[in-house]
Amino acid sequence: MLKALRFFAWPLVVGLLLAMLIIQRYPEWVGIPSHEVNLQQAPISILPQRQGPVSYASAVVAAAPAVANLYTTKVINKASNPLLDDPLFRRFFGDNMPRQRRMESSLGSAVIMSHEGYLLTNNHVTAGADQIIVALKDGRDALARVVGSDPETDLAVLKIDLPKLPAITLGRSDDIAVGDVVLAIGNPFGVGQTVTMGIISATGRYQDQKLNTYADFIQTDAAINPGNSGGALVDVQGNLIGINTAIFSNSTSGGSLGIGFAIPVKLAQEVMEAIIEHGQVIRGWLGIEVQQLTPELATSFKLDSGVLVAGVYNGGPAQKAGLQPGDVIVSIDGVTARDGRAAMNQVARVHPGENVTIDVLRNGKPLSFKAPVGVRPPPAPPAPAATPNKK
Structure with missing residues (x-):
């Protein structure tokens, strides 16, 4: 009897062990759900990984000379006493009360679009300005006149008369993609021409950001601050792809939070050409x-x-x-x-x-x-x- 048990025991034990191994390795064969996680590993490649340039200096050299600093001034008539601004007070004493005149200055940027001296900037930079001074990167400056403006896209066209003006090369804003590296060039806080780097965060931001009537904005995380308005957003070759216009900011100083908006160059070019030809944009x-x-x-x-x-x-x-x-x-x-x-x-x-x-x-x-x-x-x-x- 014991001899018979010994004869059948070893095959039984081996069979049980084999069954346990099969169940552990292929549980789905016996109806048990599998918990195996299949991860896809990239194959080993002898080719080098994609690498970006170690410097964007060539793009800056190409674009920066065509980005100018703007200094605007306007005369503000301010009442010498706060009571003079009260409508009830003015009703009895009239409007012929002494008022103080003071100059208010603001900063901005502009892009030289042609060698003939046409510049693009934002309408909110130049609106109401009595004097606009354009300061070029090469040290020259000139008084600018407003050719025309388009509040519905927040764009304005300026004209200066200086010889041998640099002009920026236009890119193709229709070809940009989220993730592309971009550079913002302008005059933030009046510190002088500054270059910041980021990527395109989103495109077509007109539907949920009520910034302008006609603009499908490029969103970028390149730092844009007060004074950058009207400046250039360029690609890594230094080609213009947008006019920096607005940011979202919760701080009182209006500092960048990494959410900035630029008007695509295609739209900006159409507006500029219409203003130069007709004095306004006819829609x-x-x-x-x-x-x-x-x-x-x-x-x-x-x-x-x-x-x-x-x-x-x-x-x-x-x-x-x-x-x-x-x-x-x-x-x-x-x-x-x-x-x-x-x-x-x-x-x-x-x-x-x-x-x-x-x-x-x-x-x-x-x-x-x-x-x-x-x-x-x-x-x-x-x-x-x-x-x-x-x-």
Whole structure:
């Protein structure tokens, strides 16, 4: 009996051990869920890792001479007594009371766009200025005159008359990508021309940052501070890709928190050329107010995208063409309407007098309209806002 047990015991023990090893290695074979984590390891490569340049000096050498410092001054009439600014006090004593005149100075930057002396800067830098002095990197300075401005993109065009002016090379803002290295060049806090480095953090920031009417901002973490406004955002070759415009800042000094915005050079160039040619930017207008479709509305209309017509101006091009509040714009001239501001920017780029085809959905029925684009009326003065800070 014992001999028989010994004869069968060893195969049984070996079989149990083998079964335990199989269950441990392949638990899914017996219906036990596997807890194995498969990680993907990069293969060993004999090629060197990607490395960035150890210096961006060549980009700075190419771009910095075309970035100028701006010093603006304006005369402020201030009451000699705070009571003189009180409307009730002025009602009884009139406006012919003694007032003090003082000069107010501010700082900014500008980019020399052409050898003929045209510069781009921000409208909020030059607005109301009585005198604008442009100081070049080579030590020269000159008085500038304002050729024109466009508050809706916060851009202004200046002109100076100096010989042998440097001019920046324009890049292609349509080709930039999040993660690209960029350099911001300007005059922060009046310390003189300064270069800071960062990356492109985001693009197309018009839809959630109400900075301007027409601008799809480049967001960057390159340090932008007061005095940088109107300066250059350049790529690693020194080509201009944006005009630095605004930052988000919670500090009283307006210091950088790593969230800055620049106007893409493509838009800035279009605005500059329009101002030089016409003295202003002429934009197309349909006379409608639009809003983005909510997910619930999109589901009810069985649409992936679209723009809801919230209002139609009486006598405007859209009303004359037949559009009504409640219509859902599906496309304009064949371009899918995915965002309200993007759609209106598309219309703004159409020359007034030309027709656009608007495909809409009305009560579930597709309709198409042809509307002659009108001229956008002058914008109303913007209400003051706490944020973001324009620098």
